[in-house]
Amino acid sequence: MKKEMKKLVRSAISGDKDAFGTLYEIYSVDMYRFALSMCKNSFDAQDAVQETVLSVFKSIHGVKNPEKFKSYLFSSLSNTCKRKLLENYHIVEFEDEGYVDSEIEFSIPVREALSRLDEDSRQILMLSIAGGFKSREIGEMLKIPANTVRTKHKRALEKMREELSL
8 A cells, every 4th residue: 555545644644534435536537437236327336435435434444454455445335235235135237327427437338238147156256356355365454365256257257358259
């Protein structure tokens, strides 16, 4: 973790609201991408990101290691997304709501291929792609061995290639 980022996290932990806002700006796009891949519709994804940000803001003083902040943030987001899926009690297909932002939205074929992955594989793939996490970090978040993460990641990529005929 870069020194500037560590300093920013420490400031946020100390109660600096501007520092927390900057952290949100840094991670918001990746958080939304991840939440969208999990929740499969933009309304729930946006809600999950907002709920997670509020929850992390309220509990940030409990973060003991600034280097683990990103993992803490995405782990919290993952739990929020899972709760939202349970609340909805069914998996909603991706919605095409006309919102297009090339930095955030995946193409329709990619979204459809992602939706056909099982939840664990989709989560691992998106933590890797959108979150930029290594298999060890993903394993820690999901409480599974890093080798299992690598295997599921590889299989998910293979399935995506098949679905997209690459």
